[in-house]
Amino acid sequence: MEIQRYNRLKIVLAEKERTGTWLSEQMGHSISTVSRWMTNKVQPSVEQLFEIAKFLDVDVRELLVSSKENVR
Secondary structure, three states, X not given: OOOOOOEOHHHHHHHOOOOHHHHHHHHXXXXXXXXXXXXXXXXXXHHHHHHHHHXXXXXXXXXXXXXXXXXX
């Protein structure tokens, strides 16, 4: 079963040359939590998405997969 992609966190971290470990340290979350976000097994809250966007200096919309991409 394929996991539905909702966020682009792993991609944006790579583009910004940052790691999940770095993000977990910045946010004060465990690496396992951030890892689950990065693999789309669990989604960060809206508030957490805005915090992630701030740390990565991106528009929060860059962290989300377009709803047009999810249409099958």
